[in-house]
Amino acid sequence: MNTEKTPLVSVRNLKKHFPITGGFLQNQVGAVKAVDGVSFDIYPGETLGLVGETGCGKTTVGRTMMRLYEPTAGEVELNGVSLTELGEKDLRKIRSKMQMIFQDPYASLNPRMTVGSIVAAPLDVHTKLSKKEKHDRIQELLDIVGLNPDFVNRYPHEFSGGQRQRIGIARALALEPELIVCDEPISSLDVSIQAQVVNLLEKLQKELGLTYLFIAHDLSMVRHISDRMAVMYLGKIMELAGRDEIYLKSMHPYTQALMSAVPIPDPDLAAKSKRIILDGDIPNPKNPPMGCNFNTRCPIAKERCFIEDPEYREIEKNHWVACHFAEETRS
Amino acid sequence: MTPLLEIKNLKTRFFTSEGVVKAVNNVSYSMESGEILGVVGESGCGKSVHALSIMQLVQDPPGKITNGEVWLDGKDLLTFSEKEMKKIRGSDVAMIFQDPMTSLNPVFTVGFQIVEALRLHNDMTKAEARERAGELLALVGIPGAEQRLDDYPHQFSGGMRQRAMIAMGLSCEPKLLIADEPTTALDVTIQAQIVDLVKKLQDDLGMAIMWITHDLGVIAEMADRINVMYAGAIIESGNVRNIYKKTRHPYTMGLLGSLPRLDEDPGAELLSVPGLPPDLLALPKGCAFAARCGYRTEKCLEEKPPLEEIDGREHAVACWHWEEIAGSK
Ligand SMILES: Nc1ncnc2c1ncn2[C@@H]1O[C@H](COP(=O)(O)OP(=O)(O)OP(=O)(O)O)[C@@H](O)[C@H]1O
Ligand SMILES: Nc1ncnc2c1ncn2[C@@H]1O[C@H](COP(=O)(O)OP(=O)(O)OP(=O)(O)O)[C@@H](O)[C@H]1O
Ligand code: SF4
Ligand SMILES: [Mg+2]
Ligand SMILES: [Mg+2]
Numbered sequence: 001m002n003t004e005k006t007p008l009v010s011v012r013n014l015k016k017h018f019p020i021t022g023g024f025l026q027n028q029v030g031a032v033k034a035v036d037g038v039s040f041d042i043y044p045g046e047t048l049g050l051v052g053e054t055g056c057g058k059t060t061v062g063r064t065m066m067r068l069y070e071p072t073a074g075e076v077e078l079n080g081v082s083l084t085e086l087g088e089k090d091l092r093k094i095r096s097k098m099q100m101i102f103q104d105p106y107a108s109l110n111p112r113m114t115v116g117s118i119v120a121a122p123l124d125v126h127t128k129l130s131k132k133e134k135h136d137r138i139q140e141l142l143d144i145v146g147l148n149p150d151f152v153n154r155y156p157h158e159f160s161g162g163q164r165q166r167i168g169i170a171r172a173l174a175l176e177p178e179l180i181v182c183d184e185p186i187s188s189l190d191v192s193i194q195a196q197v198v199n200l201l202e203k204l205q206k207e208l209g210l211t212y213l214f215i216a217h218d219l220s221m222v223r224h225i226s227d228r229m230a231v232m233y234l235g236k237i238m239e240l241a242g243r244d245e246i247y248l249k250s251m252h253p254y255t256q257a258l259m260s261a262v263p264i265p266d267p268d269l270a271a272k273s274k275r276i277i278l279d280g281d282i283p284n285p286k287n288p289p290m291g292c293n294f295n296t297r298c299p300i301a302k303e304r305c306f307i308e309d310p311e312y313r314e315i316e317k318n319h320w321v322a323c324h325f326a327e328e329t330r331s
Numbered sequence: 332m333t334p335l336l337e338i339k340n341l342k343t344r345f346f347t348s349e350g351v352v353k354a355v356n357n358v359s360y361s362m363e364s365g366e367i368l369g370v371v372g373e374s375g376c377g378k379s380v381h382a383l384s385i386m387q388l389v390q391d392p393p394g395k396i397t398n399g400e401v402w403l404d405g406k407d408l409l410t411f412s413e414k415e416m417k418k419i420r421g422s423d424v425a426m427i428f429q430d431p432m433t434s435l436n437p438v439f440t441v442g443f444q445i446v447e448a449l450r451l452h453n454d455m456t457k458a459e460a461r462e463r464a465g466e467l468l469a470l471v472g473i474p475g476a477e478q479r480l481d482d483y484p485h486q487f488s489g490g491m492r493q494r495a496m497i498a499m500g501l502s503c504e505p506k507l508l509i510a511d512e513p514t515t516a517l518d519v520t521i522q523a524q525i526v527d528l529v530k531k532l533q534d535d536l537g538m539a540i541m542w543i544t545h546d547l548g549v550i551a552e553m554a555d556r557i558n559v560m561y562a563g564a565i566i567e568s569g570n571v572r573n574i575y576k577k578t579r580h581p582y583t584m585g586l587l588g589s590l591p592r593l594d595e596d597p598g599a600e601l602l603s604v605p606g607l608p609p610d611l612l613a614l615p616k617g618c619a620f621a622a623r624c625g626y627r628t629e630k631c632l633e634e635k636p637p638l639e640e641i642d643g644r645e646h647a648v649a650c651w652h653w654e655e656i657a658g659s660k
Pocket of ligand 5: 378547
């Protein structure tokens, strides 16, 4: 991946804190630091993978980046235009360039709308197509995602999970977006169906030149589909690098543990692999630890880690790490 | 030696208003004591129902075991009354259910629930049972186990709840522990903790374990043997090496090909299985996989392939064309 190009999306020091209210007057008594200062670029035509365990803030990054949530702080630019400063009207225009595919293909489609009207909805809002043009476009979209165009008048419950995900993809493609945020698009699907959807997403990317932010907690799948990967933990990016660097030369102890925990579907290799078993659970984001937020589980934490938050820095070209000892842990 | 568990021609059906759901179709296999068996397959293929049939916990109505035998440690379980089964459950065989939140009662403390399980099967005083419950929680790696006995399930994290479930399953030292998707809802680092724990416990206590999952990755490193299920039937079974390295059934091949692997060159297209699993209300006449299979012939559509032993107990496959497929690879 040539990262000398101008990024399509630039995210700088993005924060999203959800207020916690309490007491008689429902005053704010604290905040969930769901996203706490993340920075990354996404280049045109690439897939940036975003991985991390439940609750680490992946969905919140996606939604805040698209300004579906108001950011607490930070900057997001799409094609050099700052999204964080746009008014409602301009935002709506630019949003058609960014679409989202959701985790739950059951909840994200209105059960009372036909497939045709679901896919047509963004066209109704953003375009002035004639009836005939719209009809043709819907047929074309269903065909692109591998659904029988004769199904336009059917309802979501008549489809399987994988087919529903295809409907969601067709809807996301309707306005010819540049960027699609795929938020766990395959987690609810069976293994053999997951591969169908991933192959489709890859084919569409090639044919339509799409750019993806691909969010998931399945590391092997993210590595399969991504050009570069970012690893999140408790609201922050711990490491970001090319997919091979992340796998072969990870420098953050969390990435190393996460990689080693991924099951290998091969008994010989599994027997040879060395597991780094992390102790304990992920801390509550209401109350993140002082210093490095990984320090409660980190196998190499030293005194400094409990005092000072490590800087997120470019250790090697295009390889970013937030650990005081990144230079030493280089594997 | 008689096997610890032997299942013969098991059939379980659900008689619903829409028709008969053929959830378990002629399943036969055996497990030796101390063995770890992985049961894999996609959602709805009958993994849970087959395990519930062993425990005789299939919801009735609409469910019924319509055929077959289940032998556990020389006992013919399907002839047992509910009262007799109550004794068997927990003592000879224990099951960890798919959803820990439904199997831990939210209104009682974790300690109370383990104490109850212990006292149901052992002659113990409350104090003895409580002490043992503390030991069990410590055994499954819950920090400060003694103090956590008085916590309610919601005060535990997902991983801790799963550990508590395992502690409860182990409480009566069963000969067979059935774990239904024990790590599916957990993050990989927590999953690695649980897998590590179960391997250690198995080494120390030596019970047989049936580990039900849809993830061919998790069990590769811990199982001795694997049953691959499709549409309520076992379509391939054998020792781990044969299943992963000498895969013979087109469906197992498809499942393995659908998995991206961290150690492989990324970027290659995944080998997906086209189409969907069949409707258990209307199973096809021939091979249940035929509609999705690239090797299908006329015969596959007409006749159901039996589970044929190709290497004794070490490898069996239900496919008419496994020999040609093996030769062509
Ligand atoms: N609307 C909200 N109000 C309050 N807290 C929220 C809200 N949305 C998310 N959070 C909290 O922010 C944190 C990050 O949540 P987020 O959904 O972004 O995580 P995630 O990485 O997508 O997790 P998952 O893998 O489970 O989808 C969590 O602690 C979550 O409870
Ligand atoms: N109470 C019930 N009434 C009717 N059908 C049922 C009932 N319980 C299960 N079934 C059906 O039996 C079949 C097998 O279900 P089972 O729960 O064993 O699948 P599974 O392999 O465990 O799937 P999963 O991976 O989703 O847990 C499914 O088609 C299911 O719909
Ligand atoms: S029996 Fe036929 S259809 Fe079934 S798996 Fe074998 S080749 Fe495919
Ligand atoms: Mg999420
Ligand atoms: Mg199940």
